[in-house]
Amino acid sequence: MEYFLELLFSGLTRGAIYALIALGYTMVYGIIGLINFAHGEMYMIGAFTALIVSSVLSIYGLPLPAILVLAALAAAIWAGAYGFTVERLAYRPLRDAPRLAPLISAIGMSIFLQNYVLLAQTSDFVPFPSLVPEFAFLEPYGAIVDSSGLTILAVSTLVMTALTLLIKFTRTGKAMRATAQDRKMALLVGINVDRIISLTFVTGSALAAVGGLLIASHIGQINFAIGFIAGIKAFTAAVLGGIGSIPGAVLGSFVLGLTEAFATGYVSSDYEDVFAFSLLVLILIFRPAGLLGKAATEKV
Amino acid sequence: MLELRGIDVAYGSIQALHQVSLRVGPGEIVTLIGANGAGKTTTLMAISGLVPPHRGEILFEGRPITGLAPEALVRLGICQVPEGRHIFPELSVAENLDLGAFLRRDRRQVAVDREQVYRLFPVLQQRRHQPGGTLSGGEQQMLAISRALMARPRLLLLDEPSMGLAPLMTKHLFEIVAAINKEQHTTILLVEQNANLALQVADRGYVLENGRIVMHDTAEALRRTPAVQSAYLGI
Numbered sequence: 381m382e383y384f385l386e387l388l389f390s391g392l393t394r395g396a397i398y399a400l401i402a403l404g405y406t407m408v409y410g411i412i413g414l415i416n417f418a419h420g421e422m423y424m425i426g427a428f429t430a431l432i433v434s435s436v437l438s439i440y441g442l443p444l445p446a447i448l449v450l451a452a453l454a455a456a457i458w459a460g461a462y463g464f465t466v467e468r469l470a471y472r473p474l475r476d477a478p479r480l481a482p483l484i485s486a487i488g489m490s491i492f493l494q495n496y497v498l499l500a501q502t503s504d505f506v507p508f509p510s511l512v513p514e515f516a517f518l519e520p521y522g523a524i525v526d527s528s529g530l531t532i533l534a535v536s537t538l539v540m541t542a543l544t545l546l547i548k549f550t551r552t553g554k555a556m557r558a559t560a561q562d563r564k565m566a567l568l569v570g571i572n573v574d575r576i577i578s579l580t581f582v583t584g585s586a587l588a589a590v591g592g593l594l595i596a597s598h599i600g601q602i603n604f605a606i607g608f609i610a611g612i613k614a615f616t617a618a619v620l621g622g623i624g625s626i627p628g629a630v631l632g633s634f635v636l637g638l639t640e641a642f643a644t645g646y647v648s649s650d651y652e653d654v655f656a657f658s659l660l661v662l663i664l665i666f667r668p669a670g671l672l673g674k675a676a677t678e679k680v
Numbered sequence: 681m682l683e684l685r686g687i688d689v690a691y692g693s694i695q696a697l698h699q700v701s702l703r704v705g706p707g708e709i710v711t712l713i714g715a716n717g718a719g720k721t722t723t724l725m726a727i728s729g730l731v732p733p734h735r736g737e738i739l740f741e742g743r744p745i746t747g748l749a750p751e752a753l754v755r756l757g758i759c760q761v762p763e764g765r766h767i768f769p770e771l772s773v774a775e776n777l778d779l780g781a782f783l784r785r786d787r788r789q790v791a792v793d794r795e796q797v798y799r800l801f802p803v804l805q806q807r808r809h810q811p812g813g814t815l816s817g818g819e820q821q822m823l824a825i826s827r828a829l830m831a832r833p834r835l836l837l838l839d840e841p842s843m844g845l846a847p848l849m850t851k852h853l854f855e856i857v858a859a860i861n862k863e864q865h866t867t868i869l870l871v872e873q874n875a876n877l878a879l880q881v882a883d884r885g886y887v888l889e890n891g892r893i894v895m896h897d898t899a900e901a902l903r904r905t906p907a908v909q910s911a912y913l914g915i
Contacts, residue, residue: 551782558768558779565766568728569827570754570783 385524387645388638393529393598395637396536399630400591401614402621403543404463404584406629409618411560411580412475414482418466418489419588420611421497424604425462426455426589427596428497431508438509448511448597455593456586462493463585464578472574490608497604505603508596528598535594539587540630547626556580560624616660622673631671635659681706681867682727682758682835687736689719689726696722697891699736704835704869709861711870711878711899713912714888720871721763723888724837727869728760729753740835755783757834763843763871765824769813773804776812776823780830790830797826800856818849825853829860836860839871850874854881875912879903887912 401423408416430451437447470489474482512528547553559566559576566573595610596602613636621632636656643655663671682704689697697719704710712720725731727738729750738746740756748756759780768776777797781790798805801822807815812823821841828836838857842850858881860866872878879885879899887895887908895902902908 554771554775554779555782557771561768561770562766564730565762565768566779567730567750568754568760568762568766569779569831570751571779572749572751 382523383645387641389525389529390645391638391641392634393532393637394641395617395634396532397591397595397610397633398614398617398637399540399633400536400594401588401610402618402629402633403540403626404588405615405618406621406623406626407556407580407584410624410626411556412471412577413479414471415486415615415623416466416471416581416584417483417486417611418470418493419584420607420609420614421490421493422459422463422585422607423588423592423610423614424497424602424607425493426459426585426592427508427602427606428501429458429589430455430511430593430596431506431602434509434511444511444513451511452590452593455589459589459592460582460586463581466493467578467581472577490611494604494607501604503604505601508600508602510600511593511597528594532594532598535590539590543583543587544626552576552579613656616656620660620663620670622670625670625672625674628670628672635671681708681741682869683739684723684727685737685739687723687726687733687738689722689731689733691731695891697726697733700888700891700893701736702886702893702896704867706867707861707865708884709858709868709870709882711872711875711882711885712888713872713875713878713885715911716873718888719891720888721839722891724760724762724839724869724871727753727837728758751783754831757832758837759828759831759833759835760837761824761828761839761841763839765817765820767812767815767820767823767827770811772809773812773815773823774808776827777804777808777830780827782831784831793830793832797829800829801826817844818846818853821845821849821853825856825860829864833866835867835869837869837871840873841870842872842874842877850877857881875908876914879913 401419404419404422405416408414433454434447434451437450466489470485471482474485510528512531515527515530518525518527518530547556555566555571555576558571559573563573614633617633617636618629620636621628621630636659639659640652640656644652684700684702687697687700688695700723712723714720722731726733729748732747737744740758745753745756768779777794781793784790803819804823804826807819812820815823825841841853841857854877857868861868870878870882879902882899885896885899885902886893895908903913
């Protein structure tokens with residue numbers, strides 16, 4: 381039972397991280413129909429930014445929680461700036477081009493950013509400090525729950541709730557949904573669609589960066605390529621849940637995270653990816669639009 | 681109020697509008713009639729800033745507005761109800777209306793206008809929590825017009841409001857359009873394939889053929905012109 385709970389917790393933690401990244405994929409897809417293949421790189425850049433900022437701050441001897449918060453803010457802002465720039469440079473000029481063109485420039489951006497970090501930093505794995513303090517109250521449950529995992533769950537729940545409220549109730553959120561549903565009409569009611577699209581990229585990148593920081597602190601090392609596999613997994617989660625749907629991305633992420641955790645725990649860690657992608661294939665066979673996705677038929 | 685001077689619009693190598701000039705005076709209802717593909721919708725899209733004219737000038741109250749962003753045009757009071765209604769399908773009726781008032785900051789007045797729209801179309805109030813996509817065609821057209829009214833337009837551009845509607849619903853809508861013009865002093869540029877109806881509510885009309893204005897006159901005179909009768913009125 382304890383083993384089961386441990387796996388359950390580790391699956392939820394994984395799912396929460398996937399969700400933070402998957403939200404960026406699904407929001408961008410929902411609004412401009414593009415798979416932003418450079419999105420995983422925002423997660424990687426977030427982790428590197430957090431590493432640099434936290435190293436500097438720890439020289440000044442700040443307490444750990446303060447470092448964690450400041451590093452998260454810095455990572456979110458910096459990755460947000462990258463997201464903004466990538467959209468401006470690589471996607472906006474191609475907005476009316478055939479669908480394949482922005483897809484290829486997205487892959488190009490991903491390769492560029494990876495190699496840029498490789499050259500600017502290093503190709504080796506670099507150690508990442510644990511930014512989450514050990515919670516004393518968790519000690520009796522140490523075998524099941526650890527404090528960094530719990531922090532991941534808490535932070536991502538908080539962030540996702542805030543995002544949902546933003547999209548549901550604010551003026552900007554309404555403008556986002558309107559732009560996603562009918563871009564031409566959004567222009568006609570006076571929404572600055574370019575600004576909304578930029579904002580979507582910035583938000584998605586900031587979320588991924590927070591995910592990057594949390595997982596780096598959990599695992600303890602990063603390198604320039606971590607964005608690739610995390611990006612692919614989160615993308616899988618978004619497709620699993622129904623790309624374009626925000627609740628779908630969250631659900632897909634948790635389904636994927638739990639599947640991986642149980643597959644690793646009860647079968648073998650070698651089969652982690654096999655189970656993850658078999659699940660994707662299975663769901664796409666029976667529900668091609670994903671768990672919460674809508675079939676692409678529209679009433680005219 | 682609105683003036684187009686020699687507008688040319690092209691999509692790639694296909695030129696859709698040739699030297700289109702027209703004028704809409706304050707408080708008028710002016711209609712633009714013509715066959716499918718004549719360039720009626722393109723004209724409205726050029727006025728709303730969605731397709732940039734290659735040549736020519738658009739003036740609103742004497743000021744050039746050519747090339748302004750759609751957002752800026754809505755701020756000036758130019759609002760369009762596009763062809764096919766373009767309701768945000770997954771937003772509720774109330775949210776669709778709120779988006780019509782997207783650029784307005786006077787919340788209290790927006791609430792007053794919402795009540796007024798509900799008085800105009802009571803069915804929208806009954807369905808205010810329903811997603812826009814679940815409404816019938818006629819109700820969607822009511823919602824589309826109401827959404828535009830929420831912006832307090834000074835110039836309302838209506839594109840094919842009768843499309844796909846039952847004759848009775850069309851008649852009802854046209855009565856309301858006329859009432860909006862009379863009571864709120866909203867200037868209206870109406871694009872219609874149903875020329876008969878359009879020429880009944882309009883003060884003046886322009887006839888568009890293959891991207892060119894071929895005729896313009898008062899609505900009454902156009903109704904009596906043999907060429908218009910045979911081509912557009914089925915007489």
